[in-house]
Amino acid sequence: MSSSAPAKAPAPDQPGAGPAYGALDRFFRISERGSTLSREVRGGLATFFAMAYIIVLNPIILGSAKDMYGHQLDNGQLVTATALTAALTTLLMGVIGNVPIALAAGLGVNSVVALQLAPRMSWPDAMGMVVLAGFVVMLLVATGLRERVMNAVPYGLRKAISIGIGLFIMLIGLVDAGFVSRIPDAAQTTVPLQLGGDGHLGGWPVLVFVLGVLLTLALIVRKVSGAILISIVAMTVVAVVIEAVAKVPSWGLTAPKWPGNPVASPDFGLVGQVSLFGGFEKVGVLTGVLFVFTVLLSCFFDAMGTIMGVSDEAKLTDAQGQMPGINKVLFVDGLAVAAGGASSSSATTAFVESTAGVGEGARTGLANVVTGGLFAVALFLTPVATMVPSQAATPALVAVGFLIMAGSVKEIDWADHTIAVPAFVTMLMMPFTYSITNGIGMGFITFVVLRLAAGRGREVPTAMYAVAAVFAFYYLMPALGLT
Numbered sequence: 001m002s003s004s005a006p007a008k009a010p011a012p013d014q015p016g017a018g019p020a021y022g023a024l025d026r027f028f029r030i031s032e033r034g035s036t037l038s039r040e041v042r043g044g045l046a047t048f049f050a051m052a053y054i055i056v057l058n059p060i061i062l063g064s065a066k067d068m069y070g071h072q073l074d075n076g077q078l079v080t081a082t083a084l085t086a087a088l089t090t091l092l093m094g095v096i097g098n099v100p101i102a103l104a105a106g107l108g109v110n111s112v113v114a115l116q117l118a119p120r121m122s123w124p125d126a127m128g129m130v131v132l133a134g135f136v137v138m139l140l141v142a143t144g145l146r147e148r149v150m151n152a153v154p155y156g157l158r159k160a161i162s163i164g165i166g167l168f169i170m171l172i173g174l175v176d177a178g179f180v181s182r183i184p185d186a187a188q189t190t191v192p193l194q195l196g197g198d199g200h201l202g203g204w205p206v207l208v209f210v211l212g213v214l215l216t217l218a219l220i221v222r223k224v225s226g227a228i229l230i231s232i233v234a235m236t237v238v239a240v241v242i243e244a245v246a247k248v249p250s251w252g253l254t255a256p257k258w259p260g261n262p263v264a265s266p267d268f269g270l271v272g273q274v275s276l277f278g279g280f281e282k283v284g285v286l287t288g289v290l291f292v293f294t295v296l297l298s299c300f301f302d303a304m305g306t307i308m309g310v311s312d313e314a315k316l317t318d319a320q321g322q323m324p325g326i327n328k329v330l331f332v333d334g335l336a337v338a339a340g341g342a343s344s345s346s347a348t349t350a351f352v353e354s355t356a357g358v359g360e361g362a363r364t365g366l367a368n369v370v371t372g373g374l375f376a377v378a379l380f381l382t383p384v385a386t387m388v389p390s391q392a393a394t395p396a397l398v399a400v401g402f403l404i405m406a407g408s409v410k411e412i413d414w415a416d417h418t419i420a421v422p423a424f425v426t427m428l429m430m431p432f433t434y435s436i437t438n439g440i441g442m443g444f445i446t447f448v449v450l451r452l453a454a455g456r457g458r459e460v461p462t463a464m465y466a467v468a469a470v471f472a473f474y475y476l477m478p479a480l481g482l483t
Helices: 019-028 037-051 054-063 075-097 109-120 123-142 145-152 155-176 204-221 227-246 278-283 285-313 326-342 354-359 366-385 395-411 417-433 436-453 462-476
Strands: 103-105 180-182 193-195 348-350
Touching: 019 037, 037 227, 037 354, 037 366, 037 395, 054 075, 054 103, 054 109, 054 366, 075 103, 075 326, 075 348, 075 366, 103 326, 109 123, 109 278, 109 285, 123 145, 123 278, 123 285, 123 326, 145 285, 145 326, 145 462, 155 180, 155 285, 155 354, 155 395, 155 417, 155 436, 204 227, 204 395, 227 354, 227 395, 278 285, 285 326, 285 348, 285 354, 285 395, 285 436, 285 462, 326 348, 354 395, 417 436, 436 462
Parallel strands: none
Antiparallel strands: 103 348, 180 193
């Protein structure tokens, strides 16, 4: 017996909502990964707002430095180069890698380029070395070496890397919001950080951050869909109102007020300004190789840690903690390093702020399409894209940092000290040295040493011995006079 009642239309974020969604679902495997269209869109938005600061910060870091000829890079051109490269590489990672891992100019690497490379050569020479480092990364992926290194990492250390990233992004959130700050060297104290700017919490921006953290956590506890994005938008509105009424002296990099002219024309003048081998003529072959090695090491392991941490949080790994199809992800990451150099925006790499999108439920590369699309829009609307103050976006990092740690701590075998101690070193050194690479390096060296000390050297994969040796050499370079 048939019913005359009309069939209920499927929800717009569920499979079967129409041909367009069906194609997206199949291509990005949205339903297969337990996600929905709305989650992917929310995740892409959250990731963009959590990392949009790079459009402002990267030009500040690169633009403040001079090359050996006294030349400085143009700020407007750097904004364009940063947004352009982030847009293209994030889109590529989404379409090719199908993971919610956004990319942009890497913090730390850009400082190496600005402070170590540029003063010894011209800007095109320095960016050429970044391109070469990207080519080496892609070569390592093509030979399978990079994947072998990642697969050689013991399960407990993989979890420690995730926890370390959770602690690291939580500290990034606290510092960027001004909730904690560095105590100046002039204070003559061994304590590196303090509460607020002077040992106390004060000012409207910090209040916005605190309210944002409480709102984000409250929404998460209530299991509200879109908790992170709702918090970012809500606190941005609050910040705009506060700025209009109180005229806050400083919000940091971005002030929450509607720009007089929201549209800015992109300037592509820096794109393609690269000299691949000019730097070697300036500093010599050995020093040039060491410069490329320094950039390579930072890009290689920063991205490795971020990819492992984000993919684990997004439940994209198997029972052994390995991610199927990882080679595509690693290849795009290497291509992104080279692309960053080619655009003069410095090495582009996976961004740990992608966890904000994962916290919103993003599980596929569709979230990256949203994030990359917003970076493309930012080419023309940079003033609008950068009006979200860090105090409104960084609560997401604090909340997601906790969520990452809470799900990984119990997975480490704390009874086996040859794993527990390296894991402890890894997770603490990331925030304490403000570097994912340092946390991985010190953890790997500790793991190899302790396994040898315990008479279990045969259990250590050959790749781990090789990587530990590379890190040991890297840390000894200053003592050997090679920097």
